[in-house]
Amino acid sequence: MEGTRRRREFEEALRNAIAKLGREGNDQIDRSYIEEIGQRYELDPDEAREFFIKSRGEIWQGELIESEGEPGWEAVTLKNVPSTGISPEDSSV
Secondary structure, three states: OHHHHHHHHHHHHHHHHHHHHHHOOOOEEEHHHHHHHHHHOOOOHHHHHHHHHHOEOOOEEEEEEEOOOOOOEEEEEEEOOOOOOOOHHHOOO
């Protein structure tokens, strides 16, 4: 049950982070940033990456940017980024 709550909180944090990037005009999110958000919710890097990839089409749309010299991806170029989502700075609204 605790794991489910953390994942829901992580999902909301991802939505907010992606929306904030959109509002700032940024269309890219780094794998390390996704892992950092996951760490705040006690997810290990593999869990955070796996959840993020599985949420494609639901939370985000875009293309993976493959890592150079390492297997896997290093970032995502986001498309159709929503401007909704409440960032911590906006929570007083």
